[in-house]
Amino acid sequence: xxxxxxxxxxxxxxxxxxxxxxxxxxxxxxxxxxxxxxxxxxxxxxxxxxxxxxxxxxxxxxxxxxxxxxxxxxxxxxxxxxxxxxxxxxxxxxxxxxxxxxxxxxxxxxxxxxxxxxxxxxxxxxxxxxxxxxxxxxxxxxxxxxxxxxxxxxxxxxxxxxxxxxxxxxxxxxxxxxxxxxxxxxxxxxxxxxxxxxxxxxxxxxxxxxxxxxxxxxxxxxxxxxxxxxxxxxxxxxxxxxxxxxxxxxxxxxxxxxxxxxxxxxxxxxxxxxxxxxxxxxxxxxxxxxxxxxxxxxxxxxxxxxxxxxxxxxxxxxxxxxxxxxxxxxxxxxxxxxxxxxxxxxxxxxxxxxxxxxxxxxxxxxxxxxxxxxxxxxxxxxxxxxxxxxxxxxxxxxxxxxxxxxxxxxxxxxxxxxxxxxxxxxxxxxxxxxxxxxxxxxxxxxxxxxxxxxxxx
Ligand code: SF4
Numbered sequence: 001x002x003x004x005x006x007x008x009x010x011x012x013x014x015x016x017x018x019x020x021x022x023x024x025x026x027x028x029x030x031x032x033x034x035x036x037x038x039x040x041x042x043x044x045x046x047x048x049x050x051x052x053x054x055x056x057x058x059x060x061x062x063x064x065x066x067x068x069x070x071x072x073x074x075x076x077x078x079x080x081x082x083x084x085x086x087x088x089x090x091x092x093x094x095x096x097x098x099x100x101x102x103x104x105x106x107x108x109x110x111x112x113x114x115x116x117x118x119x120x121x122x123x124x125x126x127x128x129x130x131x132x133x134x135x136x137x138x139x140x141x142x143x144x145x146x147x148x149x150x151x152x153x154x155x156x157x158x159x160x161x162x163x164x165x166x167x168x169x170x171x172x173x174x175x176x177x178x179x180x181x182x183x184x185x186x187x188x189x190x191x192x193x194x195x196x197x198x199x200x201x202x203x204x205x206x207x208x209x210x211x212x213x214x215x216x217x218x219x220x221x222x223x224x225x226x227x228x229x230x231x232x233x234x235x236x237x238x239x240x241x242x243x244x245x246x247x248x249x250x251x252x253x254x255x256x257x258x259x260x261x262x263x264x265x266x267x268x269x270x271x272x273x274x275x276x277x278x279x280x281x282x283x284x285x286x287x288x289x290x291x292x293x294x295x296x297x298x299x300x301x302x303x304x305x306x307x308x309x310x311x312x313x314x315x316x317x318x319x320x321x322x323x324x325x326x327x328x329x330x331x332x333x334x335x336x337x338x339x340x341x342x343x344x345x346x347x348x349x350x351x352x353x354x355x356x357x358x359x360x361x362x363x364x365x366x367x368x369x370x371x372x373x374x375x376x377x378x379x380x381x382x383x384x385x386x387x388x389x390x391x392x393x394x395x396x397x398x399x400x401x402x403x404x405x406x407x408x409x410x411x412x413x414x415x416x417x418x419x420x421x422x423x424x425x426x427x428x429x430x431x432x433x434x435x436x437x438x439x440x441x442x443x444x445x446x447x448x449x450x451x452x453x454x455x456x457x
Contacts, residue, residue, distance in 0.1 A: 283303055286304055368400040
């Protein structure tokens with residue numbers, strides 16, 4: 001149902017706004033088939049639109065925060081606001097080029113949208129924005145733990161494009177409390193979520209509260225587990241925008257369908273500056289303690305938080321990529337009613353007593369490989385075929401392949417005694433040692449699992 005709105009449009013000239021009288025349609029986000037604006041309303045849109053809103057709640061450094069490209073007219077502001085179906089728009093734009101998608105995003109949201117720039121190959125987004133000829137804004141999260149090369153790269157990008165990046169910093173009191181109580185590297189001990197929450201997610205949340213839309217460099221090929229369904233545009237499933245509440249923020253992913261190699265071809269063709277860490281083997285770039293180069297053939301996400309297993313490596317910035325059900329379950333809140341998985345005669349089902357006995361034995365007759373799983377976990381479901389295949393392959397060879405359901409009441413025990421970090425966790429109990437060895441890779445195909453068993457049996 002449409003809003004009836006009276007407004008006027010604005011033109012940005014350098015840092016000043018002036019008004020013109022033309023109009024276009026402005027859309028209000030819609031989640032799925034649920035329409036957020038279900039009643040008629042009259043809105044004084046000009047009040048909302050005519051202030052230059054900072055990406056954060058603090059004042060801007062100065063008016064030059066608007067990029068040089070801002071001397072071009074800003075998008076027209078509508079007289080009519082209609083409910084926008086972003087699912088439909090995503091379908092329409094699915095085959096569009098990143099440049100077309102970027103242009104559409106900037107056209108629709110003007111000064112209310114900003115590019116989230118991480119200091120890696122997502123510099124391509126800035127290049128695309130520049131090519132549209134429209135004004136654009138860029139923000140970045142300075143966690144305080146970035147590589148020196150990334151800081152230098154930020155500076156280079158600012159100079160190359162004649163822009164000021166709107167940096168967001170973590171809350172000093174929160175960082176202080178975390179570091180004083182747990183030290184500088186607590187994420188190696190108890191996972192990266194807490195530190196990421198303080199240094200990344202909360203600053204991001206503040207940034208997004210000053211916007212109606214944001215632009216990310218997420219691509220489907222970046223993480224087979226969590227990003228394979230990223231649409232080119234969506235109502236943000238996690239964060240809120242300026243108006244607050246569900247559906248108040250739109251997330252654009254213009255390179256969702258582009259392969260990493262094509263991003264690099266584009267960067268080279270356009271002679272775009274790149275972070276010097278890339279030439280040292282870094283593909284995915286984040287904080288210094290949590291990012292490492294990857295070897296040829298390794299997936300780029302294996303260079304992030306490598307001490308944690310599973311494919312669920314989203315830092316919280318794009319947590320909506322995890323299906324809601326899965327995200328709740330990964331946080332340990334899930335319901336238990338799910339059909340069991342790994343049902344095969346080649347696999348041994350271990351009870352709590354069974355795995356306790358196995359863990360106690362110093363000298364086993366044969367090595368055991370055990371998956372700690374939860375039937376609702378999508379990553380466990382994804383490896384079901386290969387794990388059952390492993391069981392069939394090693395049947396009769398003296399290796400036992402087993403499963404232990406480690407969610408619900410068993411979770412605490414598995415976390416304490418069996419190194420359970422996230423699902424699935426795969427352990428090898430070797431023949432002559434009580435201590436199980438945890439499988440560290442995200443590759444869970446039959447050959448990789450076989451190589452693990454053969455190397456350690
Ligand atoms: Fe902290 Fe590492 Fe997350 Fe950076 S990536 S915020 S250092 S846990």
